[in-house]
Amino acid sequence: MADLELKSVRKAFGEVEVIHGVSLRIADGEFVVLVGPSGCGKSTLLRMIAGLEKVTEGDVLIDGDVVNDVTAAERGLAMVFQSYALYPHMSVYKNMAFGLENTRMDRVEIDRRVNRAAEMLRITPYLQRKPRALSGGQRQRVAIGRAIVRDPKIFLFDEPLSNLDAELRVTMRKELAGLHAELGGTMIYVTHDQIEAMTLADTIVVLRDGYVEQIGRPLELYNRPRNRFVAGFIGSPKMNLLDGHVAGSDGDTLTVMLAGEHTIPVPFAGGRAAPGDPVTLGIRPEHMSVVDGEDAPATIPVKVDLNEQLGGETYLYCTAAGLPQLTIHQPGQRRAQRGDALRLALETDQAHLFDGSGDALGHGRAAEHG
Amino acid sequence: MVDQTLDTPATLKSRAAEWAALPVRGVMRLLDWPMRLAQRIVGLGGMPYVFLLPNLIFFGTFVITPLIINFAFSLTGGPELFIEDRPFVGGEQYGFLFDCENALNVSTCREDRFWRGIYNTGTFVFFQVSLMILFSLITALVLNMKIRARGFFRSVFFFPVLLSPVVVALIWKWILLRDGLLNAFLTSIGLEKILFFVDPTWAMFWAVFVSIWAHMGFYTLIILAGLQAIPQDLYEAAQMDGTPRMRVFWRITLPLLWPNLLVVLVLSLIKGVQTFDEVYVLTGGGPGTATQFIVQYIYNTGFSNQVQNFGLAAAASMVLGTVLLVLTVIQLVVARRKGGI
Numbered sequence: 001m002a003d004l005e006l007k008s009v010r011k012a013f014g015e016v017e018v019i020h021g022v023s024l025r026i027a028d029g030e031f032v033v034l035v036g037p038s039g040c041g042k043s044t045l046l047r048m049i050a051g052l053e054k055v056t057e058g059d060v061l062i063d064g065d066v067v068n069d070v071t072a073a074e075r076g077l078a079m080v081f082q083s084y085a086l087y088p089h090m091s092v093y094k095n096m097a098f099g100l101e102n103t104r105m106d107r108v109e110i111d112r113r114v115n116r117a118a119e120m121l122r123i124t125p126y127l128q129r130k131p132r133a134l135s136g137g138q139r140q141r142v143a144i145g146r147a148i149v150r151d152p153k154i155f156l157f158d159e160p161l162s163n164l165d166a167e168l169r170v171t172m173r174k175e176l177a178g179l180h181a182e183l184g185g186t187m188i189y190v191t192h193d194q195i196e197a198m199t200l201a202d203t204i205v206v207l208r209d210g211y212v213e214q215i216g217r218p219l220e221l222y223n224r225p226r227n228r229f230v231a232g233f234i235g236s237p238k239m240n241l242l243d244g245h246v247a248g249s250d251g252d253t254l255t256v257m258l259a260g261e262h263t264i265p266v267p268f269a270g271g272r273a274a275p276g277d278p279v280t281l282g283i284r285p286e287h288m289s290v291v292d293g294e295d296a297p298a299t300i301p302v303k304v305d306l307n308e309q310l311g312g313e314t315y316l317y318c319t320a321a322g323l324p325q326l327t328i329h330q331p332g333q334r335r336a337q338r339g340d341a342l343r344l345a346l347e348t349d350q351a352h353l354f355d356g357s358g359d360a361l362g363h364g365r366a367a368e369h370g
Numbered sequence: 371m372v373d374q375t376l377d378t379p380a381t382l383k384s385r386a387a388e389w390a391a392l393p394v395r396g397v398m399r400l401l402d403w404p405m406r407l408a409q410r411i412v413g414l415g416g417m418p419y420v421f422l423l424p425n426l427i428f429f430g431t432f433v434i435t436p437l438i439i440n441f442a443f444s445l446t447g448g449p450e451l452f453i454e455d456r457p458f459v460g461g462e463q464y465g466f467l468f469d470c471e472n473a474l475n476v477s478t479c480r481e482d483r484f485w486r487g488i489y490n491t492g493t494f495v496f497f498q499v500s501l502m503i504l505f506s507l508i509t510a511l512v513l514n515m516k517i518r519a520r521g522f523f524r525s526v527f528f529f530p531v532l533l534s535p536v537v538v539a540l541i542w543k544w545i546l547l548r549d550g551l552l553n554a555f556l557t558s559i560g561l562e563k564i565l566f567f568v569d570p571t572w573a574m575f576w577a578v579f580v581s582i583w584a585h586m587g588f589y590t591l592i593i594l595a596g597l598q599a600i601p602q603d604l605y606e607a608a609q610m611d612g613t614p615r616m617r618v619f620w621r622i623t624l625p626l627l628w629p630n631l632l633v634v635l636v637l638s639l640i641k642g643v644q645t646f647d648e649v650y651v652l653t654g655g656g657p658g659t660a661t662q663f664i665v666q667y668i669y670n671t672g673f674s675n676q677v678q679n680f681g682l683a684a685a686a687s688m689v690l691g692t693v694l695l696v697l698t699v700i701q702l703v704v705a706r707r708k709g710g711i
Contacts, residue, residue: 072610
């Protein structure tokens with residue numbers, strides 16, 4: 001068990017810098033998820049922590065010691081690879097024991113550790129099988145088992161669930177959460193799937209193009225995204241981001257004129273926006289609802305493009321004049337057909353406002369206190 | 371009213387494609403009725419055999435028929451060329467080849483040149499195959515590393531494979547002759563000349579060396595392909611596990627490369643047993659019969675000796691063919707097993 005710190009870590013491949021000075025503290029026992037779209041540098045960052053990539057600039061500290069020049073093996077970390085990286089010619093048992101044999105550990109101790117990990121992961125019946133005779137989920141467990149037996153200071157996971165089918169991914173996600181609760185170790189987990197990030201993490205680090213966009217607890221990121229990118233990335237379906245400009249401000253209410261001449265008053269306690277400034281109004285799909293009333297404030301007339309009925313909930317995809325397609329999440333079942341004209345009410349106290357450069361100007365009152 | 375066809379790049383492209391397809395269409399039309407006829411005669415189930423026919427005819431004419439003729443010749447005796455003139459002798463030629471007083475001593479055999487050829491071929495194959503695999507493996511391991519000018523070195527090691535065996539032998543002969551390049555070098559640094567083709571051990575050494583030099587690139591390529599097929603993740607996992615480099619080689623690289631090495635082993639065995647042209651040009655089989663291999667024995671017996679003994683050469687070919695058949699079966703079994711590590 002250990003804590004980890006990154007101090008202005010940079011990575012360049014030749015001329016191209018891919019990580020631009022990332023600083024991060026991970027406390028002992030924390031489950032941290034590095035999340036971002038592909039190519040954002042999350043795997044590179046993990047590999048630098050692992051010692052598989054050299055750090056171009058900055059420091060990686062484990063338990064307060066700089067480990068930049070310490071080999072991967074000596075850092076005492078264990079990594080679970082996306083491809084599982086199981087040795088195909090070795091049995092499950094051998095795969096798990098291989099790393100321990102390197103350290104010339106006592107046979108009895110190796111046996112004890114492998115069996116304990118196998119039990120924990122429910123793979124004891126497969127110990128003598130080769131990896132090719134296992135299903136994807138079982139292989140994944142072996143890969144995790146291989147990490148557990150080494151009793152590492154920190155567990156590193158590089159997109160470990162991305163090769164599994166949707167159903168198995170949900171199961172394994174729950175198992176990983178359980179495993180973290182059981183082992184209590186520090187875990188750093190890379191994924192591009194924001195649902196994995198939201199469900200597993202104590203702390204999420206959102207990365208884009210080698211920069212940290214935001215670090216925070218999952219709901220903090222959801223409720224108070226620091227910028228447009230985080231707002232759009234965290235949450236599924238995505239937050240609706242509607243461009244417009246400030247039409248006027250009146251104490252604690254800002255009137256936003258959206259493209260297509262929709263006027264939305266937003267209760268908003270930020271003073272930075274002046275009339276005429278370009279702004280983006282962010283509103284999550286669950287913070288819009290269908291209303292009957294005519295021309296109420298903060299409503300938009302729309303036409304239904306598509307109605308996805310999932311039984312317990314309904315997603316409506318609608319278009320409004322001048323705006324991109326809007327996604328609306330409604331609990332329960334709602335009958336609406338393509339082409340139907342509806343009126344949407346925006347829960348403006350849950351709205352988010354971003355300035356012209358994409359930074360958050362502030363969040364609606366409810367979001368602010370969420 | 372506007373009615374004109376615009377020559378946009380897309381329409382031009384499709385028109386060019388139409389033109390290019392014309393000869394293909396012509397051939398198809400030409401083949402159409404014979405194919406329909408064939409299908410009417412043999413039925414749909416017989417059509418695969420119709421498609422296989424051209425290859426079967428080729429294979430039959432140039433492989434199966436000569437094999438049968440060769441076998442027929444091996445059962446006949448006498449110096450006549452045409453088989454109808456040759457007396458049937460049954461297994462006499464085989465008996466002659468295998469007629470030894472003491473199976474462990476080649477000189478007690480009636481046809482000791484045959485056994486000498488087998489013994490020489492065995493020695494050659496043993497050293498050539500084992501050393502070649504070793505060198506190919508080392509070369510492939512080096513060429514798989516991130517070294518400078520890797521592409522250049524990969525081509526350099528492969529180039530000899532592109533040369534004709536005769537050219538290879540002539541180049542090396544030019545280097546190794548009494549007044550060749552190597553001896554010129556030896557004398558220039560004050561050493562004595564070595565008569566490489568007079569000393570049996572040297573002659574065999576150079577036969578093995580030149581053969582390895584000429585063929586190594588091919589096997590290096592197979593091994594290199596095998597090395598590159600091993601996922602990088604495995605090495606990274608081993609690195610995280612703190613596996614020492616030699617242990618990575620013995621416990622990960624070598625086991626995963628094993629199927630490729632088996633293919634290389636069997637292929638090089640088959641090729642090694644068939645060796646003829648390079649060594650024939652390089653040493654002429656000499657000194658004496660020191661580098662005379664089984665194929666050269668067959669060639670000499672059948673064509674080059676004063677008395678041409680077609681029957682005996684044919685019988686020796688059948689023996690060699692049997693050995694190659696066994697090796698090929700092994701290769702097929704190995705290749706089939708390659709899929710499942």
